[in-house]
Amino acid sequence: MTAKLTIATIVGARPQFIKASAVSTAIQARPDIDEIIIHTGQHYDANMSDVFFEELGIPRPAHNLDVHGGSHGAMTGRMLEGIERLLMDVRPDTVLVYGDTNSTLAGALAAAKLHIPVAHVEAGLRSFNMRMPEEINRILTDRVSDWLFAPTEEACAHLRGEGVAGDRIHNVGDVMFDVALLQGARVDAAGGALGRLKLAPKSYALATVHRAENTDDPQRLSNIVDALIELAKRVPVVWPVHPRTRGILARTDRWADAERAILIVDPVSYLEMVQLEKFAALIATDSGGVQKEAFFHGVPCVTLRDETEWTELVDAGWNRLAPPMSRSTMVEAFDAALGSQGEAIAPYGKGDAAQTIVQHLVNAGGK
Numbered sequence: 001m002t003a004k005l006t007i008a009t010i011v012g013a014r015p016q017f018i019k020a021s022a023v024s025t026a027i028q029a030r031p032d033i034d035e036i037i038i039h040t041g042q043h044y045d046a047n048m049s050d051v052f053f054e055e056l057g058i059p060r061p062a063h064n065l066d067v068h069g070g071s072h073g074a075m076t077g078r079m080l081e082g083i084e085r086l087l088m089d090v091r092p093d094t095v096l097v098y099g100d101t102n103s104t105l106a107g108a109l110a111a112a113k114l115h116i117p118v119a120h121v122e123a124g125l126r127s128f129n130m131r132m133p134e135e136i137n138r139i140l141t142d143r144v145s146d147w148l149f150a151p152t153e154e155a156c157a158h159l160r161g162e163g164v165a166g167d168r169i170h171n172v173g174d175v176m177f178d179v180a181l182l183q184g185a186r187v188d189a190a191g192g193a194l195g196r197l198k199l200a201p202k203s204y205a206l207a208t209v210h211r212a213e214n215t216d217d218p219q220r221l222s223n224i225v226d227a228l229i230e231l232a233k234r235v236p237v238v239w240p241v242h243p244r245t246r247g248i249l250a251r252t253d254r255w256a257d258a259e260r261a262i263l264i265v266d267p268v269s270y271l272e273m274v275q276l277e278k279f280a281a282l283i284a285t286d287s288g289g290v291q292k293e294a295f296f297h298g299v300p301c302v303t304l305r306d307e308t309e310w311t312e313l314v315d316a317g318w319n320r321l322a323p324p325m326s327r328s329t330m331v332e333a334f335d336a337a338l339g340s341q342g343e344a345i346a347p348y349g350k351g352d353a354a355q356t357i358v359q360h361l362v363n364a365g366g367k
C-alpha cells in the first residue's frame, strides 16, 4: 500500500477560509490524501472565522495558534514560530498557502526553511505597490513556493516576467470562482440578509472597506464615508463593516453621520454575502475578493483604491477604479457604474481550479 499524501493547509484570514473551502472539499473526496488544517488565529471573531467553517463544510482546524494583533513583524514572527513547531512535528509532504496575508507569508517561510515543498494558491498577482503589506507578502511567498497556482493568464505573465521557471507556474483558474459557482447556486432572493434588512433585489448598493491604505488614512476614510453617504441619496447602501474599520471609524465623528445614512451591519456569513452581492445594483469595495464576486454575479463594481490586481475586470468595463483621494471621483464612478454592464469575458477558468490543484499535487506525490 502506498503512503498517503499529507498536506498541511495554513489559513488565518476570512478570504482564506473561503478559498480553502473549495480545495478542502476536493481533498476530502480523495482517500489518498490526509489534510491537516492549521489556523493561525489571525481572524478570530465568530463572524470572521467559525461561521465559514460551519457554513462551507470545512473540516475543523487541527491546530489554532491564536496569533492576532500587534505589528506586522510581531504577528508574522509569532506565526512563523508556531507554524515551524507544528511542521517539524507533522512533517507534511506539502504545505498549502492562500493569497497574500501575514498568515500566507508565515506559512510559506516556515515550510521553505524546513525544505517542505510549498504550494501557493493565487500566485502571481501584483499591484506594483510595495507600500501594501499584501504586495510584500505575495512576492516573497511566490519566491519560495514550488507550485505557483495562478488564477489568470495575466498572473502567469507576471511570474514569467520575474524570471520564474515555466514548470513551476500553473494557470489553474480561480478557486474563488469555484466557490461562487457552487455556493451562488444555493442562494435566492428569499429570506437571508435581504429579508432581515428589508432590501428589494437590485434596489440597493453593497459596500465593504478594510484595506489598511484606506482605514489608516483619516482623509481617505472620511472621503469614502462622504461618498457612500452621497450614494445613499440615490439607493440604500448596506455596509457590513470589517472589525478593523469599525475599530477606527467608530472613534471618529464620521461614525454617527455614517450610521444615520447607511445601513451598517456586522460582517455577514459567506452565503449572506453572496446573496447581498448577487442582488445588489452596485458594489463599492476595496476588497480583492469582492471585486471578483461582483463580476461572478454580474454586478457593476467600483473599487475604492488607487490600483487593482484584477485589471482584466477594469479593461472589460465590469469594474471602475476610484481612488479615494476625492469624494467626487468616487461619486462620479458610482453614477457611471449604476445600470452598466461589462463585456462577456471568462478569465478565471472553468470552475474546476480546486480539483486541478489537487490533481497536480497528487501527480507530483507532494515532491
Ligand code: UD1
Pocket (backbone or CB within 6 Å): 013, 014, 015, 042, 043, 044, 045, 046, 048, 049, 068, 069, 070, 100, 101, 102, 103, 133, 134, 210, 212, 243, 244, 245, 247
Ligand atoms: C487582513 C490581511 C488583508 C486581507 C484581510 C481580509 C494582512 C497584512 N492583511 O487584513 O490582506 O485583505 O485580512 O479581511 O494579513 N479584528 C477583529 N476581529 C477579527 C479580525 C480582526 O477585531 O476577527 C481587528 C483587530 O483589531 C485587528 C484588526 O482587525 O487588529 C486588523 O486585523 P488584521 O488581521 O491585522 O488585518 P486585516 O485588516 O483584517
Ligand code: UDP
Pocket (backbone or CB within 6 Å): 014, 015, 018, 208, 210, 240, 241, 266, 267, 268, 269, 270, 271, 273, 274, 286, 287, 288, 289, 290, 293
Ligand atoms: N465576505 C463575507 N462577509 C462579509 C464580507 C466579506 O463573507 O461581511 C467575503 C466575501 O464574499 C469574499 C471574502 O469575504 O469572499 C473577501 O474577504 P475580504 O474582503 O475580507 O478580503 P480580501 O478579499 O480583500 O483579501
